[in-house]
Amino acid sequence: MTIASKTPLTAGTKRLISLSTVLPWAFAALFLLILPVVFQTSSALTIMNQMAITIVFALSYNMLLGQGGMLSFGHAVYMGIGGFFAMHVLNMVEYQGLWLPLPLLPIIGGMFGMLFAFIIGSFSTRRAGTVFAMISLGVGELIAACSIIIVVFFGGEEGISGDRTMGPEFFGMDFASQSEVYYLTVVWLMIAAILMYLFSRTPIGRIANAVRDNEERAEFLGYSQRNVRWISFIVSGFFAGVAGSLFAVNFEILTEENLNLATSGSILLITFLGGVGFFIGPIIGAIVFTLLQTVLGLYTEIWSLYLGILFVASVMFFPGGFAGVIAMHRRPLSLGKLHLLTGPYLKVAIPAVTSILSLAAVLEILFHKRHGFAGDGEMSLYGITFDSHGYQALGLAIVIAAISLFLVSRITPEIKAAWDEANHAGDDQ
Structure with a gap:
């Protein structure tokens, strides 16, 4: 069965880009450009880089859970796989003379994340709900175990590392300073966020919402629920791989922690905390989580306890997350x-x-x-x-x-x- 017997041309798909749509993105870009002027320390830039990477990762997860209704316990696999492949390419640039400017590295990681999502999604997206969640959990545990066993690729418990400064310069930048890495990260953040937003506005993105809400009715109208979930899964894997590549560029090391169950659980917590189903929800959740993890972690050893309490309170009293609270007004x-x-x-x-x-x-x-x-x-x-x-x-x-x-x-x-x-x-x- 094809995705749809016919593609409906709704008013939403014909809507022209308006000033009200462009202004928030322009304001966000300007805000990101000004941040390094206000916060100039290396530690502040590192926190902002981590925040940007987490936002890309959380937005990619929201494509599964918020838009497609697919609860995944193994989404860190695609971020980790993309990051590990990007790190190997980075080492090829250093040791084998491969010519590749650093700003293009996230594309490599995204392609490998998409490839693995294509393979795993071919059988995991046949069913939704509990079946999909358990398959994602099993795949996540399998890849995490392989990261310890297959030392030649994953580096074992010590992981693998690389040097981002060994590639060709890009318009005079060798990315040795944190500020240059910051601007590279936020450019990819804006590119990824805009592309994911546009995907949510496409017919396939709208159909994913329909499949999430009532898959039987969507099937009756001529849409293949399995193909819709599969496509969303593949696209989500690509952007998770982009986040993994950005992590490799920023921290120059990847370990088993980047693709294990704890990381998958963290991104689930971040998405719920920000607000599932809202595009801005994962952005808010990523910012709050990163601040709690980094800033609050400097002052107390039990920051994770506060995060857990905040998560439980959010689920009990504000199931829509922070974005839901804003939307209520x-x-x-x-x-x-x-x-x-x-x-x-x-x-x-x-x-x-x-x-x-x-x-x-x-x-x-x-x-x-x-x-x-x-x-x-x-x-x-x-x-x-x-x-x-x-x-x-x-x-x-x-x-x-x-x-x-x-x-x-x-x-x-x-x-x-x-x-x-x-x-x-x-x-x-």
């Missing part, structure tokens, strides 16, 4: 009633932030109390130094948390009433 904005929420939001902000900080203090004190050396109970938190082995600081943090949570609970009905009012059209609308 479109109706009050269109009704001109968004100002009704400003007062309650400001009123709850102080006790909410206080409760979060005080609960974090409880966790930090308990962690330090449990893992601190005997006789060394001194710790510093929020600029205050105290003895974690005593009960005064812990008790004070618990009391502040209880009071602030009580205040939040008292303000919650006011927020709900303001929300109902802001979303009510009224007789005059």
Whole structure:
């Protein structure tokens, strides 16, 4: 069966590029170009590079889960495969004299990621749901095991490394500095993001949404659900390979960690945290995750615990993620009633932030109390130094948390009433 018996020419496919569509992309490009001027340190550039790579990886995963409804537990395979092949090509440039400018390397990684997605997708996309998820899990575990066994390609536990500066110069750049690598990364970020956005607007991208929502109805209308998923899977594999190549360029080393189950689980968490189904969702999730992993990781050893709590809270109370929370305010904005929420939001902000900080203090004190050396109970938190082995600081943090949570609970009905009012059209609308 072909993908479709006929291709519908809807208004969406005929829509011309408008100013409102171009402006966000132009603003994003300008913002990315200005960032190195504001944050000039090498560590800041490294964090921004990592953030850009994670965004490309998360957007490629959202093509599966958000647009096609395919829950994958092995998406890191295609990023890792693309990265490893890119690293081998990088070494060929250095040792065998292969002529290849560094900015073209992501295409190599993307092609190999697409090739493996083509092969694996040929049998894994025949079914969706639990069957697809279990196949992806098995494939992910298989490739992760091969990365330890096939040392000649994956380098074993130590991985493989390369030197990005050994290739031919590109318009006078040898990519030895982090700033040059940053601009290379963000250019590919913009290219990949725009292409993935345009793909979501094509007929096949629209059909993928239909297959996700009701595959039986899409099949009845003449669309092959398996072919639609397969094509989406292949395209997603390409952009995951691009992310892997960018990782190879930035960090100049790849290990088994780049394609194991933990990395696949992280990208699933990132996508859910940002908002599944929203194009901007994975972007938000990647930014939040990278900041928690890098910036917050500098100040606390239990940053992953906070990330887990944030993920659970998001799934329980905001299943649409951060992008879903933003989207919820479109109706009050269109009704001109968004100002009704400003007062309650400001009123709850102080006790909410206080409760979060005080609960974090409880966790930090308990962690330090449990893992601190005997006789060394001194710790510093929020600029205050105290003895974690005593009960005064812990008790004070618990009391502040209880009071602030009580205040939040008292303000919650006011927020709900303001929300109902802001979303009510009224007789005059």
